[in-house]
Amino acid sequence: MASQRIGELDFSEPYGIHHRINNPSSSLINDQGSGFDFGELEEAIGLQGVKIRNDETKASAFFTGKPAATLEMFPSWPMRFHQSSIGGTNNKSGGESSDSALSSKNENPFEPESPLSKKASSFCSSDQLQHLQLQQDMTNNNDVIKTASSPKSAHEKRKGGGSTSDNKPLDAKTLRRLAQNREAARKSRLRKKAYVQQLESSRLKLTQLEQDLQRARSQGMFMDWSGGVGSNISSGAMFDMEYARWLEEDNRLLTELRNGLEAALSDNEMRVMVEGYLCHYDEVFRVKGVTAKADVFHVINGGWTSQAERCFLWIGGFRPSEIIMMLIQQLEAVAEQQIMGMYGLRHSSQQAEEALSQGLDQLQQSVVDTIAGAPLVDGVQQMVVAVGKLANLEGFLRQADNLRQQTLHQLCRLLTVRQAARSFLVIGEYYARLRALSSLWASRSRDQTIITSDENSCQTTTDMQMLQPSHNHFSSF
Amino acid sequence: MNQESVMHYQVDPWNYYMMRVRRRRMEEEDEMERVMRIVSESAVVIFSSSSCCMCHAMKSLFCGMGVNTMVHELDQDSKGKQMEKTLMRLLATNSTTLPVVFIGGKLVGSMDTLLAFHVNGSLVPLLKQAGALWL
Numbered sequence: 001m002a003s004q005r006i007g008e009l010d011f012s013e014p015y016g017i018h019h020r021i022n023n024p025s026s027s028l029i030n031d032q033g034s035g036f037d038f039g040e041l042e043e044a045i046g047l048q049g050v051k052i053r054n055d056e057t058k059a060s061a062f063f064t065g066k067p068a069a070t071l072e073m074f075p076s077w078p079m080r081f082h083q084s085s086i087g088g089t090n091n092k093s094g095g096e097s098s099d100s101a102l103s104s105k106n107e108n109p110f111e112p113e114s115p116l117s118k119k120a121s122s123f124c125s126s127d128q129l130q131h132l133q134l135q136q137d138m139t140n141n142n143d144v145i146k147t148a149s150s151p152k153s154a155h156e157k158r159k160g161g162g163s164t165s166d167n168k169p170l171d172a173k174t175l176r177r178l179a180q181n182r183e184a185a186r187k188s189r190l191r192k193k194a195y196v197q198q199l200e201s202s203r204l205k206l207t208q209l210e211q212d213l214q215r216a217r218s219q220g221m222f223m224d225w226s227g228g229v230g231s232n233i234s235s236g237a238m239f240d241m242e243y244a245r246w247l248e249e250d251n252r253l254l255t256e257l258r259n260g261l262e263a264a265l266s267d268n269e270m271r272v273m274v275e276g277y278l279c280h281y282d283e284v285f286r287v288k289g290v291t292a293k294a295d296v297f298h299v300i301n302g303g304w305t306s307q308a309e310r311c312f313l314w315i316g317g318f319r320p321s322e323i324i325m326m327l328i329q330q331l332e333a334v335a336e337q338q339i340m341g342m343y344g345l346r347h348s349s350q351q352a353e354e355a356l357s358q359g360l361d362q363l364q365q366s367v368v369d370t371i372a373g374a375p376l377v378d379g380v381q382q383m384v385v386a387v388g389k390l391a392n393l394e395g396f397l398r399q400a401d402n403l404r405q406q407t408l409h410q411l412c413r414l415l416t417v418r419q420a421a422r423s424f425l426v427i428g429e430y431y432a433r434l435r436a437l438s439s440l441w442a443s444r445s446r447d448q449t450i451i452t453s454d455e456n457s458c459q460t461t462t463d464m465q466m467l468q469p470s471h472n473h474f475s476s477f
Numbered sequence: 478m479n480q481e482s483v484m485h486y487q488v489d490p491w492n493y494y495m496m497r498v499r500r501r502r503m504e505e506e507d508e509m510e511r512v513m514r515i516v517s518e519s520a521v522v523i524f525s526s527s528s529c530c531m532c533h534a535m536k537s538l539f540c541g542m543g544v545n546t547m548v549h550e551l552d553q554d555s556k557g558k559q560m561e562k563t564l565m566r567l568l569a570t571n572s573t574t575l576p577v578v579f580i581g582g583k584l585v586g587s588m589d590t591l592l593a594f595h596v597n598g599s600l601v602p603l604l605k606q607a608g609a610l611w612l
Contacts, residue, residue: 341598344598345596345598348595348596348598348600349596351538351541351542351595352538352592352595352596354537354538354541355534355535355537355538355541356534358533358534358537359530359531359533359534359535359537360530360534362530362533362534363530366528366530389530392529392530392531395531396530396531396534398589399531399534399588399589399592402589402592402593403592403596406592406593406596406597407596410596410597410598
């Protein structure tokens, strides 16, 4: 705030002085050139300042630079400054109305007696650029003075700040306001610079954090789950992280498969990639099994899946017969025998799914009976029994994952290497679209658009078998 | 034999110990024979527990395929515990493994191996060979 006042001090007075001694000062400048003005400037900074105010010529030279330099701050408003003094001041005030918000903050009573040491320090703290502008402006002024013709009168009048000589009382207020605005603008520029620097540093920090997170995730894959190295992290959250990493790996492998197919690699190389992809799936089943020991509900309820995937979930994952059916419909260039084999595979997996579902239903029934049959008081015994029964859930999840794994392996045995690669791509694409559907749905409900009746019927049917693969139009693989 | 064991108890512990081991092995063989006897009686034999849900799943799998199975509820058998131990030894595992299925007198295994066979497509021929499936 002190420097604020200094700012006012700096520029209000000289404006008053400046236009009065416009012509004489111009001659002075003419004679001495820019070097002199710099010397004067340094002198002014060094002095305690009363001398400057008393010495009009020196002040004029001193302030000639400064006001002009600050005038450079508003290059878009040069024309306004060269109106008649009153008009000019009006324009100035109009032009600087944008700074009014800032200047109003910096409004301070004008104190001519504030010590000039503060003024000096404010000069020291201001941009060096202003010094350069000062020098530049000196040359401009020199040009202006030399020509002394009307086209350049804009500079002159800009420097002058008005042509009439009796505007001093009026100008004092406007000059003060101008000075305040200038100070405010300078401060806001400094603040903006600081803010931008802060942003840059936090951006660097963010990238570093992301790298750390990636590293931690990859290390998490080798952590012992039951050991609980990250004991404060729930196993469900850890599984979510692992699954996200698995998805990234999945994308990478699928891209490799796609490139391999397009590049028409040899069968052996494709086989290596297909085997690798099968191992990739084996890995996710293994991790699911490990997590299920700690938190079976998280895996079975599909908390780690997207919403659309969860809609069609079957015992914590995909329904093999659905996938097979989709492949039968979407895969091209498949021999008759292979199609028959796939139909057989679908049939077998359907029977197995049915059996597991029935077993799960019986488990649910048994748990319900146990809990419902518990006496109102002291049903602890029943609770213990129910908990024991729920432990079987893990077994069902394991069998379901086993079924999925076996189905995928059998699929690879039935098909040729390229067909297997294409089918993996189809499956990957299908899940990518399901995930995209989930995010689209989420944003759609945010927009609160009307839900079409088709989608309504899809989601209100209780039988989750209703996924129609034919509705998915995949590009030919 | 019993008298001998009693007489020699204080004098020869090693012999006594060996006799105990031999007896246990004979019992195990008895059990194994019993199991073998049971599984040879029918084409498909399931050793299950009436309260186990996975056993129910296995039963419904065979039912869905139209296969008649003979089910042995071990929790309702007097010697159920021993039979379960025998089965565990057969499967070379330490955890409770019910249900266990035998097809054509030969051990198939637990639910996961059964599902693997089924997905493989090797279950149906096996059943046909055992005479449990005619289609």
